[in-house]
Amino acid sequence: xxxxxxxxxxAVPDIREALETLDTNLAYTVSCQWPRTxxxxxxxxxxxxxxxxxxxxxxxxxxxxxxxxxGPDADxxxxxxxxxxxxxxxxxxxxxxxxxxxxxxxxxxxxxxxxGRSVDKRSMRLVD
Numbered sequence: 001x002x003x004x005x006x007x008x009x010x011a012v013p014d015i016r017e018a019l020e021t022l023d024t025n026l027a028y029t030v031s032c033q034w035p036r037t038x039x040x041x042x043x044x045x046x047x048x049x050x051x052x053x054x055x056x057x058x059x060x061x062x063x064x065x066x067x068x069x070x071g072p073d074a075d076x077x078x079x080x081x082x083x084x085x086x087x088x089x090x091x092x093x094x095x096x097x098x099x100x101x102x103x104x105x106x107x108x109x110x111x112x113x114x115x116g117r118s119v120d121k122r123s124m125r126l127v128d
Contacts (some may be wrong), residue, residue: 004121005058011091012046016063018087019044026076035070038107042071044084054117060127064096064116074109077101081111088115092126100117 014033019030024081028042035043050052050064067084078101085095101111117126 005053007121008065009051009061009119009121009124010048011063011065011093011104012048014091015046015067015088015093016082018091019046019067019084022067022080022083022087024080025117026079028071028076028080034068038105039070042069042073042074042076042080044069044080046119049114050116061117061121062116062118063093064114065093067113070104070108072108073100074103077109078084083112088113092113093117 016030026042028040028044030046032046034045044121045068047066049063049066067088069080069084071077074092090094094117096116097114099112101109104110118128120127120128121124
C-alpha cells in the first residue's frame with residue numbers, strides 16, 4: 001500500500017504534451033528551461049512554481065505552473081497566447097494570472113501566464 005502523502009505529483013509531462021500539439025502553423029519550441037540568451041525564435045517554457053501541501057490535507061497538493069511565451073515577434077505571441085491558454089485548461093488547470101505582453105530588453109517579447117489547481121493524490125484527479 002502506498003502512502004499517498006509522500007507522492008510528488010508532476011504535471012509537466014501532461015502540460016508539455018498539450019503545448020506541443022497546438023493547432024497552429026506558427027513554428028515554436030516547448031522547453032522546461034528559460035532561454036539563456038535572447039530568443040531568436042518563438043519559445044514556450046513551462047516552470048513549476050508551486051507543489052505543496054498548503055491545502056491542510058496530506059493527500060491533496062496545490063500545484064501551480066508558469067507558462068512563458070518568448071519571441072522576437074509580438075504578433076506571433078498574441079496568436080499563441082489563447083492557444084496556450086486553451087491547451088493548459090484542457091489538461092484541467094485553471095488560469096490564475098495572465099500578464100501583459102512586454103518587450104524584454106530591446107529584441108524580444110515575453111508573455112506570462114500562470115495556472116493552478118489542487119490534486120487529490122489518491123486518485124490523481126484535479127479538484128477544487
